[in-house]
Amino acid sequence: MLGFLQRIGKSLMLPIAALPAAALLLRLGQPDLLNIPFIAAAGNAVFSNLALIFAIGIAVGFAKDNNGAAALAGAMGFFVLSACATSLNKTINLGVLGGIIAGIIAGLLYNRYHNIKLPDWLAFFGGRRFVPIVTSGTMLVIGFLFGYVWPYVQLLISHLATWLYDAGMFGAAIYGLLNRLLLPLGLHHVINTLIWFEFGTFKGFHGEITRFLHGDPNAGLLLSGYFPIMMFGLPAACFAMIAAAKKEKRKAVSGMLAGIALTSFVTGVTEPIEFSFMFLAPALYVIHAFLTALSMAITYALGIHDGFSFSAGAIDYLINYRIAQKPLLLLLVGIVFAALYFVVFYFAIKWFDLKTPGREDDDAIVADVTENDAVGHTNGKYETIALQLIHDIGGKENITSIDNCTTRLRLTVNDSAIADSSAMKRHGAHGVVKLNKTNLQVVIGTDVEFVADAMKTLVNASEVLTENDDDSDSASAPDVKTVTVGAESICSPVKGDLVPITDVPDKAFSGKMMGDGFAVDPEDGLVVSPVDGKVSSIFPTKHAIGLTGSDGLEVLIHIGLDTVKLNGEGFTNYVREGDPVIKGQKLIHFDLSSIRDKVPSLITPVIFTNLDPSKHVVLKKKGSVDQGETDIITFG
Template identity: 65%
Template sequence: MLGFLQRIGKALMLPIATLPAAALLLRLGQPDLLNIPFIASAGNAIFANLPIIFAIGIAIGFAKDNNGAAGLAGAIGYFVLSAGVQALNKEVNLDALGGIVTGVIAGLLYNRFHTIKLPDWLAFFGGRRFVPIITSAAMIVLAFIFGFVWPGVQHAFALLGTWMYDLGAFGAALYGMLNRLLLPLGLHHVINTLIWFQFGDYHGAHGEITRFFKHDPSAGLFLSGYFPIMMFGLPAACLAMIAAAKPHKRKAVSGMLIGIAFTSFLTGVTEPIEYSFMFLSPLLYGIHALLTASSMAVSYLLGIHAGFGFSAGAIDFFLNFRIAQKPILLIVQGLIYGGIYFIVFYSLIKRLHLKTPGREDDDDTIENNQNGFKKITSDDKYAVIAAQFIQDLGGVSNITSVDNCTTRLRLTVQDSQLADEHALKKHGAHGVVKLNKKNIQVIVGTNVEFVADSMKNQLKSPFDLSQVSANLDIENKPSNVTLTTNLGHLAFSSPLKGNLLNLEEVPDQVFSQKMMGEGFAIDPKDGIVISPINGKVTSVFPTKHAIGLLSDDGLEILIHIGIDTVNLKGEGFTVYVKEGEYITKGDILITFNLDEIKDKVPSVITPIIFTNLPENKHITLEQTEEVDLKEIIQIM
């Protein structure tokens, strides 16, 4: 449960970062300051839409790959939930709770369904497109439940507020504690409305805030205790979290925490601080609620009457200084509470290893061992390959950058001589090309993207290879594929128009030395690529310059248009098929602007590779002449 709450806390960091500026705009635009309504409205736009912001941010944070589709599902889910609840009962206001619940559900549903496969006639709605649909369905059910249950909950807290107001200092303490504890649920507004605008009567004015500004000498006792917390306590808590942060994360979190601490001091907007740790460390939030309760009781017993028009920050404190009673005592009380917050927060964070900002685990799904490296299991195949490759390339310190194209890793290193070619091949590489002292290419195959992504992640936090399961065999082995095609003499339909070439003539040693497998090449005369087989598309590279196919006979084919065309990032290419699509001979796969790209790359010669041929099979062309589209190529 704590781990789950910490995930919510981490997911909230992104939307929280928007709040300090919004709070300043909202406060500065008020009539008692600059009196510029459009500035106040601009700032209020963030707070008015905080639930939807939470729904989007948490959904993306919960998604395994932080994909924006999860955020879209979160937004749609919140609209369905809020509209459904309002249709059943217009008195219900879920506030931030609705956004948090929706975000969590949308993120979890994304992880469960973003790869779902539907029948062909519904295939368009499969994968990530299915997530907003299933999220909407879940929110309809939740809206029905909340529509009937939540009004009773709100009414119960209204009765509680009436009872508290009659209890004096104890009631003020109870109000302060519940106000903070109910903040995550949005129910604090129920009690606030009663205390601030309904209770008490002074010449027809009702509520603590209204009566305070009407100069009621008894008003403000239930408001004054907030000032020491918002101006001093919570900013001191931010300083404690900065001091307790991990050294390598302290600089990153300092900017955020200092910004929201200043916001709390100046404007009294504390939500950015509280949401930054309430889920990461619920224990600290509970202590914060108790400290708030004690502050409310102390200021009540000291007879301090101070109020606010917006919130209990420095702006309201100084604006209302003249009409408050004993306001100087609030400064003294605030300094004391600032010291208490710093000592309590810092001590508990360090002693109990609480996961406040800057102290979260780098990856909640992977356990750290005593050496600080991450343990991985036999399920993390590509993580293991990536970890071995990093070691074989000379370690983290030798790798400057990682990139990839369709089949190979493109690496920038400090010294290519530190790379162990034999070890790389042992751990899964088909071949290694050392271009110069700084650049290496490691030929991996069509799964290269997964290895590259894992390498990028591990360069930030290395894995401990001693923890790799001995049962995971990642050495390069022949593909276990049975080919029914007679490869002794193969009649193959040409995918391009151009001059036939043997693979040895390709101006790239990865292909010419057959590191990717047997095949041939075509020097194209135009920019049309068609399917040479009946089968399906297994992969389309994001930069559109290469495509993988699987024939009905089990033959794997890679068509790689040109050399180093990955650097064009898709410019000049158009793809007409998608992964998983069934194709027949002659279907157009890709078109490209030959005149546009030929001067931008070393060569437009296009290798056609059979990536799963048995080791005893070799390709030799019977002819090396010009061929047309669909023309049969005789291969021995």
């Protein structure tokens, strides 16, 4: 159940992340700003269709491969659900909650039926094409039930909203406290969605955020309390942690803490700060939760109405300044909370000797990934972080799924106990949450999506993929097993100088984090297949390719170091994922002369990602090798 609720929380972030752009258009088009009606209408179009957007976004978030077929199923499911329910009861308004339900069901049905095979005469409707069909049928039944049940759900939501608003300061404080206490589990978005997009009604719009942006003078009371915390309190806490750090470690943590303090102030993204002390000093996090509740209560009592589209940072504060009530008073409250946070955090850390960043007893401090010596600078930043994290988690064999929300990786693993939390923090993580044996969360920051994509690509590059014809719309991925094969038939994919993998000037490769192998310093820009088999993965930036040999050996060819930053410039692919290949067949061409000066090195590692652990690569010769030359290595 915890894992399921977390998936809901994670999936909610996709549609929520789309709102800032719509809110910006809506605000800029208003008479008090640019007064351009068509821009306001563009933003309003999104807020008028929030339920549909949530249905689509959540369906994609729940789908195991985030396929567009799930999005189509989510949209169709919501249309059917809404039409069926309202045809039975005209008072029904499913709202965003209805979109969430439709998205969840569509995503679950996609995972269940996306590779279904039907009889030959119905084969066209098999695979992913079947998902919108089965979703529509399911929603027909649920829509009938909702026609009779949903009025009671609406009544319950109305009573909850009424109770919260009638509770005044106390209700606001309870909401703020729950919001922060649910954050470590990633479940705060569940309660946020009700308050932000469901509670209250104004001209047909629901929720604190939507009503505030559409001019409801009563909206924003349950949002304004976030601004003093995110713009002032938590940044001040960062500076308190810097001041309380040990002198010899202060410089090491100052860059990281100042950076995430600025992120919190400008954007309102606070998780990197909170996870930096959440588990090092749990008592401090409890204090932070109560201070958040206090802020919510004070701004409510002062009658301050302010809102945001994504989070309570300076960007939202400035954009919504003209429609906020008592915005200057909100700044004064923020300054008071900055002082309060600094004093409380500093003296709590000192008096109770709390192990916040820079005060640990060991050398493992949370490090900024841009300054971390353990992260190789010669390879692509995100790719290197991904390699390090995969290794720290226990290798690709321990990872069963990779996902992310706004700032954290959400991983399903075989055994979270073997994941090395200290190593992950040294390699760029701000915090690690081991929820249970199979659920692991790693807080990265606002770059998390790039790290997640790099991890997926690296893991997929070493998986054995069996894809059927496109018309079948189905795929399977059998278990990966280590293999022991003869190496004499493997040929060099590139012409150049043969180099031991340990001599590659990148710790991720020389340390054999993805496996053993060899490398070639190329003389020309043509890469051919070193084995007979098939293409299992091609990096979007074209600089690397994964192959699966006919004997099961998995090969990753990575052209150059730090070539990921070229975004495919100078590279030409001749094959696609799933294509069969034979030894010596052209795979990739790269313009050696044009990219040589843009990257640290063109040394090309060739990694065997599932080689039997008892085996290692031994070079049988030194110096120059020809393209396609065999008998260059053996497995010792």
